[in-house]
Structures are given as C-alpha cells and as structure tokens.
Amino acid sequence: MGKRWTWVAWSMLAVFVVSVVPAAILAVANGTVQDPASLLVSTLGFCAFMVVGVLVVAHRPSNAIGWIFSAIALLAVTALLASEYAVYAYMTRPGSLPGAILAAWYGSWPWYSMLALALVFTPFLFPTGRLLSPRWRPAAWLAGASTVALTVLAALQDTLDLGRDKVIANPIGVAAVENPEESTVGAALYILLIVLAAVALGSLVIRFRRSRGEERQQLKWFTYAAALASLFLAVTDLLPPNGVVDLLYGFVVALVPVAAGVAVLRYRLYDIDRLVNRTLVYGALTALLGAVYAAAVLVLGQLSGEVGGNPPGWAVAGATLAVAALFQPARRRTQAVVDRRFNRRKHDAAETIQAFSTRLRDQIDLDTLAAELLAVVDQTMEPTRVSLWLRPSAPGPTAAARGEARPPAA
Secondary structure: OHHHHHHHHHHHHHHHHHHHHHHHHHHHHHOOOOOHHHHHHHHHHHHHHHHHHHHHHHHOOOOHHHHHHHHHHHHHHHHHHHHHHHHHHHHHOOOOOOOHHHHHHHOOOHHHHHHHHHHHHHHHHOOOOOOOOHHHHHHHHHHHHHHHHHHHHHHHOOEEEEEOOEEEEOOOOOOOOOOOOOOHHHHHHHHHHHHHHHHHHHHHHHHHHHOOHHHHHHHHHHHHHHHHHHHHHHHHOOOOOOHHHHHHHHHHHHHHHHHHHHHHHOOOOOHHHHHHHHHHHHHHHHHHHHHHHHHHHHHHHHHOOOOOOOOOHHHHHHHHHHHHHHHHHHHHHHHHHHHHHHOHHHHHHHHHHHHHHHHHOOOOOHHHHHHHHHHHHHHHHOOOOOOOOOOOOOOOOOOOOOOOOOOOOO
C-alpha cells in the first residue's frame, strides 16, 4: 500500500515538472513575461505546493491536505501550459500547433477550482484532513457545489478570451452562458465563495481554540506562515516594484505550503514557538532601529543645515554608530517585552529562577534550600515527578552531620 501511494506521488510530481518547463518556455516566447526571473518567482509558490503535496501523499495518504495541495499545483500549471499553448498557436505563430482550441478551452476553467481548494477547503480541513465536526458538512457541500457551478459556467461560456483582444468561439459553448466574471450568476457565486472562505477561516479559529498538544503546534505553523505572507503582501503594496521585492514575496508565499507540510508531517513541530518569538523580536527591533536611524539622520542633517538635501557623511556615520550602540540593549529590552506579552510562561519561569538566585546567596539552611529548589523546578519545568539527591559529605571528624548546613570557610 505504501509503495503504491509513493508511486502515485512521484507520478504527480513528474506531470508537474513536464508541464511547468514547456509552460515557462511558451510564456517567454509569447512575451507574457519579459523577465524569466519574474516567471520563476510566480511559479515558486506552486512548486512549493506540489513538493509539499507529494511528500504528504507519500507519507500521509489518508490526509486530504496532500491531495489538495497537489491538485492546486497541477491545476495551476496545466492551465498555464494550456493557455500559453493556445496563445502561441493563435497569436505568436498562427496555425503552427494542433489542438489549440482544446488548449484554450482547458485553460479557461481550472482557476476557479484551484482558488476554492486554496481559500476554502484548505482552512476547512487543515491539519487533520477532516472537518472540525459534522456540523460543518453543509458549508463544505455548499462550497463544493458553488465551485462546480463556477467551473461549469467557465467551461460552457460562449467565447474564450485569450488576452490581447483575441477572442475565439468556445466549441462546446452555450450562447446563453456568459463569462462568470461578467455575469450576474457568476458574481453571486463569487460572493458566496468569499463568504464560505470567511466561514472556513472561522472554523480554523475555532479549531485552534479547541486544540491541544500537537494539533495546536500544527495550527501555529500554518497561522504563522499565513500571517507572515499577508503582512508581506501589505508591505509590498507600499513599495516600488523591483526584482528583489518580487523574489522575497515569492519565498514568503512559498512558506505557506512549506509550513503546512511541516505541520502535517509533524517535523520539528515545537520549533514554531522559538520561530515566532524570534520573528517578533527581530521584526520589532528592525522597525525600532530603522526609526532611530531615520530620526538621527534627520536631526543631524537639520543641525548641519542640510534640510531637504542629502545629509552629510558625518551625520550618516553618527546615526549608524548610534544604531550599533543601541542594538544589544534594544534587543534585550525587546526580548523581555515579547516574552512578557506573548510568552508569559517563559517570562514567569525566568522571573522565578531570578528570584531563587537572589535568595540562594543568603540561604544557608540545607533543608529550606532543598525545598525551594524542588518548588522552583516544579513551577518552571512542570515535571510529573521530581526528586533531589544530595551527595553525602566526605568522611572525617570535622565533617558536618548529614542534612545540616555546613558553615562557610573562614
């Protein structure tokens, strides 16, 4: 059974690779993308979905998440290949390739299923591959019916738009069926899917609040990657487009399926707490030091009379030195604030150990010290059992009695 699913997983990966390479070549030949690097960035996320889906199918074939991720990637890349094939056959080199109309038809409808799988069914089923409870089945069935309806409308629309003002007749089109993006029925189905996506996110929130142990860590991984991708998308909208920003965005988007794969396969689950902590600390630290640097350059520039122009070199150097001097103190302070606000358990444990260290310098009674040590271990580590073993004193006439505190040496 395991070998069969492994074979299926590798077969899907082979189809993906065989599709993505000619799709990229045709996209460059058609002029759809001017820069091959931008095409690489745009397909990076789908590659991540495919690889993660294949790994999950091979190791957890009963989990629907692997199949959903694989379907997302396969639908996207095969639809892209079909669309670029049709554009090449109809517009770049007309009449050069057979089956162009079939390719144009196939390239028109898989996108709706892909979006529904990513935005509705993934939140509904993550991380177990099952709904939170049977009560959510009507919403899932409604999402499936809406997706099928949108897909059928797209497949039966009377014309196929290839872009660049090129429209061809759909060989199986129905005259009364319009493009779902332009029809009233299609708009209603879009709105319904958006509502269902919000409902799916609500079920994910409820699942997180009810989760414990490993499932909670799995949901933390997915939430972390989704929040990071959303934040980066909001930031990139404010930045001028360039290759570096696009590349970073491609990697951030790819983090979502990667994080989901780590969660489903349960690989280093508990590293997520440290990762979230470091992200909060260094994100806040970067914003703080960036603000300090900008303020320092502005103030020093005003003092030098270079307001509105390029600041002098000494002002930039001074601001850089100030930021460097503030780095370690700011990092420690930011770490403490993050631990106190987002990692209260660790903060309380650190405070308990610090208080015990202070009392340790003044405590000389061995029994009291042993009791306090056991209490500190119980509060900070929360073990199921704890015991303390004391090495007996060395034999000799001057040795203190066992269990009594020895006076300090003069």
